[in-house]
Amino acid sequence: MAVDEGLVAWVTEALEPLGSVTMRKMMGGAILYMEGRAFALVHDGELWIKADAESNATWDAAGHTDRFTVTFKDGSVDQMNYRRAPSDTYDDADALREWAGLGIAAGLRAPKKKPKAKKK
Incomplete structure (x- = not known):
């Protein structure tokens, strides 16, 4: 499945006042990064914003309880906190910046991943 380039362009443009958005394709979609930290996913034409223990209450209070899930070939399902x-x-850049701000903050709170060790 192709990444919705129009959606990625919209997010990049709307969030430009906050910083630089980059993208890495994976899982049939793309991970979006702000200044090197993951804050959102784009998959099947939908935007999923990173959440964490600190922001979950805000999402729940607003009624946004759907979480991103991945179904693997063996039928197992993994739920991610996006x-x-x-x-x-x-269609509202201010609304996008408000909600993406929660994802950006969650990304900043997440521990940095250690680089993979090089094979000898």
Whole structure:
């Protein structure tokens, strides 16, 4: 499945006042990064914003309880703490910046991943 380049362009443009958005394709979608920290996913034409223990209450209070799931070939399902972006984030830059701000903050709070050891 192709990444929705139009959606990625919209997010990049709308969040430009906050910093530089980059993308890495994976899992049939893409991970979005702000200044090197993951804050959102784009998959099947939808935006999913990173959440964590600190921001979960805000998402839940607003009624945005859908979490991103991945189904593997063996049928197992993994749920990730990325929340479906509210519908107004697709056409309102201020709303996108508000909700993406939660994802950016969650990304900053997440521990940095250690680089993989090089094979000898």
